[in-house]
Amino acid sequence: MKFLSKFYIGLVFxxxxxxxxxxxxxxxxxxxxxxxxxxxxxxxYQELFSDEEALxxxxxxxxxxxxxxxxxxxxxxxxxxxxxxxxxxxxxxxMESVANIPMMNPDIVTGVSMMLLFVGIGTLLKIGNSLGFxxxxxxxxxxxxxxxxxxxxxKFRQMDRNLTEAALDxxxxxxxxxxxxxxxxxxxxxxxxxxxxxxxxxxxFVISHFVSSPDYKTLPLxxxxxxxxxxxxxxxxxxxxxxxxxxxxxxxxxxxGSMGEHRARKKAMGAVMKGGK
Numbered sequence: 001m002k003f004l005s006k007f008y009i010g011l012v013f014x015x016x017x018x019x020x021x022x023x024x025x026x027x028x029x030x031x032x033x034x035x036x037x038x039x040x041x042x043x044x045y046q047e048l049f050s051d052e053e054a055l056x057x058x059x060x061x062x063x064x065x066x067x068x069x070x071x072x073x074x075x076x077x078x079x080x081x082x083x084x085x086x087x088x089x090x091x092x093x094x095m096e097s098v099a100n101i102p103m104m105n106p107d108i109v110t111g112v113s114m115m116l117l118f119v120g121i122g123t124l125l126k127i128g129n130s131l132g133f134x135x136x137x138x139x140x141x142x143x144x145x146x147x148x149x150x151x152x153x154x155k156f157r158q159m160d161r162n163l164t165e166a167a168l169d170x171x172x173x174x175x176x177x178x179x180x181x182x183x184x185x186x187x188x189x190x191x192x193x194x195x196x197x198x199x200x201x202x203x204x205f206v207i208s209h210f211v212s213s214p215d216y217k218t219l220p221l222x223x224x225x226x227x228x229x230x231x232x233x234x235x236x237x238x239x240x241x242x243x244x245x246x247x248x249x250x251x252x253x254x255x256x257g258s259m260g261e262h263r264a265r266k267k268a269m270g271a272v273m274k275g276g277k
Contacts, residue, residue, distance in 0.1 A: 119131070
C-alpha cells in the first residue's frame with residue numbers, strides 16, 4: 001500500500017509538472033524544435049530581449065497585474081472586514097456567497113458580460129473605442145476580488161477579538177486598532193490574496209480577450225496571436241523566466257508568512273499594551 005500511495009503521488013506530480021519541465025528544458029534547445037534536443041544554448045534568451053513586441057506585452061501584463069492586484073487586495077480586505085463584522089449572520093453568509101459567485105462563474109461568461117457592459121457604456125457616452133487598459137483593469141480587479149476575500153476572511157474570523165476590544169478600551173481609535181492590531185494579524189492572508197491576484201491577472205487570457213483593444217496587448221494575448229503560425233522559442237525562454245521568478249517569490253512569501261505569523265501576535269499584544277500612545 002505504501003508503494004502504491006507513493007507511486008500515485010509521484011504520478012500526479014509528474015502530470016502536473018511535466019509540461020513545465022518540458023518548457024524549461026526546450027528553452028535551452030539550440031535546434032529550435034520539439035522533436036529533439038541538440039545542444040545547450042542561451043540563444044533564445046538573447047532573442048527574447050531583442051523582441052520589442054514581446055517585451056512591451058510583458059510590461060503591459062506586469063503593470064496590469066500589479067495595479068489590479070493592489071486594488072483588489074485593498075477592496076477585498078475591506079469587504080472581508082465588513083463581512084466578518086456583520087452582526088446578522090444571515091446577511092454575512094449571503095454576502096459571502098455573493099462574493100464567491102464571480103469565482104465560480106465561467107470565464108467566458110464573465111468576459112462576454114463585461115464586454116457588453118463596457119461597449120454599452122461607451123455607446124451611451126459616445127466613446128469611439130471604449131475598450132483598453134482601463135476596462136482590463138476593472139475586469140481583472142473584479143475577478144480577483146473573490147480570491148482576496150477568500151484568503152482574508154478566515155484570518156479575520158481566526159483573530160482574537162479580545163485584542164481588538166482591549167485596544168479600544170485602552171484608548172486606541174478604531175482606525176488605530178485596525179492598523180496596529182488587526183492588520184498585523186491578518187497580514188498572511190492579505191499577502192496570500194495579493195500573490196494569488198497577481199498570478200491570476202498575469203496569466204488571464206479569456207476575460208482579457210473580450211475586454212482588450214488591439215493597441216493594448218498583454219503577454220497571453222501576444223502568445224495567442226502566435227499560435228496561428230508558430231510559437232517562437234523565445235516564448236519558452238520567457239515562460240521559464242516567469243516560472244522561476246514566481247517560484248522564488250512564492251518561496252519568499254511562504255518564509256515571510258511563517259515568520260510573520262509567529263511575530264503577529266507578539267506585535268499585536270505590544271500595540272495593545274501601548275494603548276494608542
